[in-house]
Amino acid sequence: MALAFEKLHWHSKLEVAEYLVPASLTEALDMLASHGGKARVIAGGTDVIPELRSRKLDVSVLVDVSRLPDMDGIEADGDDIVIGGGVTHAAAAASPLIQDKASALATGCGWVGSPQIRNVATLAGNLVSGQPAADASVPLLALDAEVTIASAKGERVVPLSEFFLGLGQTALDPGREILTSIRFQALADNxxxxxxxxxxxxxxxxxxxxxxxxxxxxxxxxxxxxxxxxxxxxxxxxxxxxxxxxxxxxxxxxxxxxxxxxxxxxxxxxxxxxxxxxxxxxxxxxxxxxxxxxxxxxxxxxxxx
Amino acid sequence: MQDKTQEKTKTQVLTREENELARRLRTADKPLTVAGTSIGRRDDPLKVTGKLKYGADYSAEGFLFGKILRSPHAHALIKSINVKKAQELEGVAAVLTAEDLPGRNGFGAIIPDQPVICGDKVRFVGDGVALVAAETETIAHQALKLIEVEYEPLPGIFDPRDAMAEDAPKIHEGGNILSDDKMVKGDVDAGFAEADVILERTYQVPFLEHAYLEPDTTMAIPQPDGVMLIEGPMQAPFTTRRNVAPVLGVPINQVRVRQIHMGGGFGGKEDSPIDLSCRAAVLAQATGRPVKITLEREEVTIQTAKRHPMIMELKVGVKKDGTLTAFQGVIYDEQGAYASLGPKIPPAGGSHVHAMVMMPGPYEIPNVKVDAYLLYTNHPYGGAMRGFGAPQVHIAHEQMMDELAAELGITAVDIREKNAFRLGSQTATGQVLSQSVGLRETLESCADRFKWDERLAATGWVDQAHTKRRGVGVAMGWYRTSIGTNGDGCGAAVHLHEDGSVLLYSGITEMGQGAFTVLPQICAEELGIMPEDVRLVKPDTDLVPESGPTVGSRSTTLMGNAIILAARQVKESLMDTASMMLMVPTERLDAKGRKIYDRENPDKSLDFAAVAARAMAAGKRMIGQGWWTPPVPSLDGHTGQGSPYHVYTYSTHMVQVVVDVETGEVELEDYVAAFDVGKAINPKALEGQIEGGVAMGLGYALMEEVVLVEGVTQNPSLQGYLVPTMLDVPDIQPVILEVTNELGPYGAKGIGEMPNIPATPAIINAIAQASNGRVRRLPADPERIFWAIKEAGGPPQD
Amino acid sequence: MSTVELSFKLNGREVSLSVAPDTLLVDLLREGLGLTGTKAGCREGECGACTVLLDGTPMNSCLLPAVKAQGREVTTIEGLEKTDGSLEPLQEAFMGEGAAQCGFCTPAMILTATALLKNNPDPDEGEIRHALSGVICRCTGYRKIVQAVQTAAKARS
Structure with a gap:
């Protein structure tokens, strides 16, 4: 079997026709909906950009969710910790709350890629990429986290145990949905x-x-x-x-x-x-x-x- | 430390030829003012401000983008190729196939066996089958995709031993054995009969990628007068010129090659620029327009030269007291698809011969037999990489030394102490080491600094749970300071101006090693001025004398000598002039700190610039030309006996590691590397070479490997091809010893490659010492260490 | 192809321009604005040579769509240049310690260290190594780079 052309001939540039920067979640979901699944969400971009460069991913529209408001919180909510969809690995690793009440997650987030990667890559993106050894996904799975997924049709909550479907595949439709938050129980004293x-x-x-x-x-x-x-x-x-x-x-x-x-x-x-x-x-x-x-x-x- | 080593140099046994050359040079005892000091790198201000321009930083405005269509097959016949659709695409300026080429369809640093564009067959995944030049990168890509090639796949060879089979498919017409060399000294059978212990071991190393941070780029720019100008990062402008001219079908003087500062080379940019320059040049010639080819990272890994993989079979005999009696070795040296820098250039050039000569290590062994086969396969090709065959064989002999010591129940240092070269030792090629042999001094100093005895005694479990064990390792090494060919000459020119400023012309290139700093330092030292008074003219084959390639750790020594000889020609003018001005005989004059003065009455002095002005006005010679050829190398083609390289750099490394015996993970805790460098011309730059070389050796030991399946590179990007990060490399402590080389500038020897060589086996040996896990097939990643410990029956139980 | 209007602060100055929507920051800087001190070594975030500071934080410009710079502040190695021609302590220290060899990683190392020292003026060796671990250097073995950051930290305090 001959090797695929794209494995032997590499591009420096991407090929994307449109780059949209919505100001609100609603606008973002509308943008996705209006492209009928052909658009793709980009947050930190550390997974999406290399896939576009290597032509593994073929989309013509990117919807940048990194500027959506109220997505970068790391908060205690009763016995739970809630992490916004825009939280980066660097922020999670440095969060005293996570260090104290979910240290496995802080450790995992501190090991993703490099400091440069951690400064932009989001936990939500780590989950959505659906990789089996992802450093945020694996601790979140052990913490029995659940995620909130929004689409133009509304919101749904999915436990991580049902979220990962296959290599690179999750319950989230990356052309139509956005992962808006992650919730799990903070560690108790015992x-x-x-x-x-x-x-x-x-x-x-x-x-x-x-x-x-x-x-x-x-x-x-x-x-x-x-x-x-x-x-x-x-x-x-x-x-x-x-x-x-x-x-x-x-x-x-x-x-x-x-x-x-x-x-x-x-x-x-x-x-x-x-x-x-x-x-x-x-x-x-x-x-x-x-x-x-x-x-x-x-x-x-x-x-x- | 330095006093002691000076003492030991008094008893050299120079040959007549060496004596004559040393007399001609007579720099070894010169008191130094400028050389020997750690002046900053000349180009540092440009680097720290981001102003230094690399190949990709030059604007490609008006250039065509050159692209290469690569073969997806490891071995196949090209049945047909149709470029019509590609040619018709708007924005495409040229699509070239083999039949469009004007001149020789072949290039190569030694043998032109690699097609510029494959015509009849392809020999590795990545071989070039067509070239495209287009207005944009995207169009060039689209054009590549429109080229239709019909292949007839052939069976491929992916193990060098398979290449030797009689019925093996022939990769090249001349067969698959590119070189078959032998080295025979004494009688190994008699040596084995004398031995108390004989061990037989096989060691194996993979293809390695240089992973210089700057991806390759080349520009070919047709000039109005018909000259083809080539610009790009490269280590060997003259070798590039020598290849581009016949490929274009023009005389050498119609090609001009200018070097651009390299973002790392490590031997890799000796021949990848030949490849890109030939291809860019034919596109530029065909279109009449400038063409730039830039490789993406993945393409660098797929297309360009690698470090040769080797399978090395050793059988070594030793007496109870640790004395080596016989060494027998077989090297299956995998060349890959094309000859590159592998084959022999008589008498002792080419990486293959170098590997053979180095294979028994820096030890006195009376009986030696090495058979070395260089074999074509359908893999990417092996070229030069920091050590040129030596790192591979050191990994074998230095592990074997430890395995022998363990078998005898003596320490790793004891066995080396017993056998290490000393002044007057005879090497495996029968060469008598006539001078500058500081190997034992490096062992002594390294052991001192590292506190070997204490640390060895303290090795053992780190934790109560017995999951981690601490261990220490040692390895020694030697490396040449020349390339072993008869054509190893090196030219320089020094132009003195009437204000005392100097232009230095040298073809030695800069890739980060510091040549552009050290060479002006040597020139200034010789003339008695300051380094900043010397401006170095960047390598340009139209301007600078033929200097040979920037390889083989030859730049400081060979070019340094050429510069000294060139500087002396203008210095003679200055001294004659000053003699008349001061009314002092020239023999009494000396120059330093921009003054020319009477040695017997130092107050009687003249400004260097004033003398230069007077010399100019008097019509004295203001241009000096120097040419240095090292002692003529020799190596018998049948017995491998002779003196292949004239002087060697020596080194000992010691390292402490902690091995997690349950997982195979390794942590490096401490590292000392001692070198006999002859003379440190710029100690800080030299330390930099040491620290960087060791880090690269660490990568070879623990993580680096180009993974190939049926000829396909599985890890072309830096995500899969792992090199050491800042968290992997420990603080490396360099120890510099100076055992004068009578044939080097101020006693110096080469240092660029040596640090890379013993680092790998030192780490592997430390892992084995800590855990019993002896990894004979590199890299020693956690998995290999884990299984090696299992194979050994577990870690030491104490 | 459509273009996107983009305004951001680059090395202290406001810039406004139109870019193709798929332009990466590294290419905008190098090809569009001629700031070639930012290098492209791997284009997948594995070598760090393309590091720039975005609002003071080190990021790989090869993974950043240029549009992400909208309204923010980008600092490249050229942004350290001062009108009087003097150099930053980090730049001086990199020269003094011999921390640059081929120099290809040097701008990224200096920018990353700049961000580190801003947040942590007196880092220990471990902190330096962690902070700079996203930039690969194939030449130096890193020791002199660590020393340069230590020297600069002392010079600043």
Missing amino acids: QGSAYLRLAKRKALNLPILVCAVKATADGGNIASAAIALGPVAPVPFRERAAEEFVAGKPATMETLTQAGETATATCNPRDSLLRGSCDYRTEMVKVFVRRGLTAALAQAGCTVK
């Missing part, structure tokens, strides 16, 4: 979270494996845990078998080690020439599930024996 990442270099990296854990302690026991992994499936992956395994068990190294073993039965990383083999990443799932649980429990005030 809860902790952790985010671990394995890569070949320490910045601007391509993750081999990422793991986010939210754990609830009950004295020396694990009341419950949420474990999210990537890339071990086409989408950010909730490791339910290991979660069920640890629930109600004592927080011992043996439990956590067995949780790691359990996890390898359900997740299925593919062989990747650039990220690593299935066998290796399966081994790493064991280590990361154990380490992730250990760190999250420690944050919850529970030392693993």
Whole structure:
């Protein structure tokens, strides 16, 4: 099979006919609607621009949502934290609220790309790109976040567990809808979270494996845990078998080690020439599930024996 | 430290030829005022303000955009090609295929085996099958897409060992073995019989991308008088000219090549500019208009030269006390689709021969046999990259030294101490090292600074959970200061003006290494003026003397000497004039700090400028020309015996790492790199070469690899091709030692490539020392380290 | 193709112009405005050579549609130029420490460090390395760049 022309001949420029900058969410949704799905939302642009340059993405109209009002908040709402659709990774990583009440997310946001990327790339964009190892998506999945999606027809709320549909595919229609906010429960005093990442270099990296854990302690026991992994499936992956395994068990190294073993039965990383083999990443799932649980429990005030 | 090393240079054993050259040069003992100091880089003010112009920064107003249609097949016959639709597209000025070419359809730094435009077949994914020049980039792209090519795919070769099979498809008419070289010293069988321990190991390294930050760009600008002007970032303007002229079918003097400051080269811009210049030139000739070709990052990776991958099989014998008795090696050196800088230029030029010569390492070994095969495959091609064959073989021999030491139960430093070259040692080619051999001094100083013994004793688990282990590693290295061909001459010109200012003409190029700073420094030193009194004329083949390429760590030494000789011709005019003005014999005169003075009575002095004015008025020679050729290299074509390179730079690196034995992740904690550089002409610039070279070696060790599947590059962008970031590189502490090179300017040796070479094996050795994980196939990414630890039965259990 | 009207502050001066809607900031600066101190090394945000400051924050201009500059302030390396010809402490320090080799990453390094020192006048080595980790340098091994930022921080305080 001959290699595609676009893989051998690269462009410096984009080819987009229109660039629209709506002043309100309503206007933005109308713009999208009026183009019948042929327009595309651009926020920070760090995913969209390279895809346009490499001609992977073929759209003629961009709708820039980065100036919509009231999208850049990071706020506590009762027991919840609500993050606006325009919040960047840099803002989330630096937020005391997130650092304190969702540290896994702060850590993940602090590892995305580079400082330059984090300064523009939004958490909403990270979710909408639908990549299995995205550094904001995986912790948000462990935090049981839900997202609000707006379209010309109205709003809907979708839990992240139903949001990711396939590689690069989500429940959001990028030609018609806008992700306006992200909501999840702040960590309680007996809860902790952790985010671990394995890569070949320490910045601007391509993750081999990422793991986010939210754990609830009950004295020396694990009341419950949420474990999210990537890339071990086409989408950010909730490791339910290991979660069920640890629930109600004592927080011992043996439990956590067995949780790691359990996890390898359900997740299925593919062989990747650039990220690593299935066998290796399966081994790493064991280590990361154990380490992730250990760190999250420690944050919850529970030392693993 | 420096006093000690000076002492050791007293006992050289120079050959007669070396003696004669050293006498001609006689700079080694000169007290220095300007050379040897860390003056700032001349072009720094332009760099920190963003005013320095790179190739892409020159306006392309009025230029046509040149584009290359690349083959999607690794190996295929071209059955037909139809360019009609492309030609008819508005805004297209030319569409060229092989049959449109006016001259030689081939280019190459050594052998012109790469078609400017492929006619009958393609040999790698990225081979050029047609060229387009159009008014805009977009139109050029559309035109490329409209070209219809019918291919008949052929079976490809993607492993160099497959290329040697008798029934292997022939990539080039002459067969797939481009070079088959041998080096034989003593009797390896007898050597193995003497050995107490014999180890056999295979080491493997991948294609590497230079990843210079500036993507390639070239401009071809037809001049009214018929001359073709080529401008672009490049390391080898003369090699470029030598290729463009026959491709255009014109004499060499009808091509003018001007170098533009490079945004990094590392050997890669020795031959990629030949490719782009030939292609831009034929488009410019066909259209009569200026043409600019700029590659996108991904295209740089796909199309241009790489570091050669090698498979290296070693068998080495050693006595119980660590003395090496025999070394046997086989190199399968993968050339890829085209010859580039791989093949031999007799006697010892080309990266392949260099790899062979360097393969046994900087050690005295009485019995050596190396078979080295350079093999065509249907991959991208190997060219020059910072070390020219040496980094690969160092990765093999330096790992083998550690593996032997471990087998013997002695330390990695002990085994090196036992065998390292010293003054008078005989290399594997039978060359007696006659002078400037500071290898052992680098080991000693490096171990001192690094505190090797203490750190070695302190290696072990970092945490109570036994997930992380600390370890240390060492590697040594050697590198030449010339290119091993008979044509390694280097010319310079010095023009003195009546106000004392000087123009320096040199063809050595600037890519960030600091040549444009160091060369005027040498000129000023010789004339007794200040560096700012010397303006360097940028490389332009119409203006500067043939200087050879800016490669092989040869610039400071070879060009430095040429400049000294050129400067002396005008200095003679100055001294004659000053002698008459001061009524002091010339032998008593000296020049420094813009004064010419009587050594016996320093108050008796004249301003340099005043003497220059008088010399000019008296019709004295104001133009100096220097030509330096290093000692004639030799290397027997059958036995690989001789003196291929006249002097070597030496180095020892030590590094401390922490390995996460559960994941294979590595953290570098500390790094010391010691070098015998002969003489540091500009210590700060030299430190920069060291720190940058080590960082590049770190990338080779841990993360860099051009991943190819059936000839297709899987990671053409910098998202997939990983180079070290600021968070990956530790603080690198350079140690500079000066063991005088009698044949270098003020004792200097080359340093551009050396730092890159031992860095990689030092890190790999430290990983193995820490974790038992010995990674013999690079890069040692976390996965490879993880499996290597598993293969070794786990980390050390103490 | 339609064009978009665009006004923003560039290196302290207001500029108004029309651009094609798909123009990237890096190309507007380099080709449209002749400010070639901003470099294009990879065009996908992986090398950082195209870094400019947008309202004082480092961003990759190769990933920014020019339209995003509307009403904001863009600073390029040319924006550090002073009328008296003197250089910023960071520029002096990069020269003094030998922190530039080929120089291709230098404008981006200096701009990124400028933003760092503005927010954190006395950063430690780790903070410097993190802040500058989005710019790749293939020449220096980074040590002299870190030293230059440290030197400039001292010179400013």
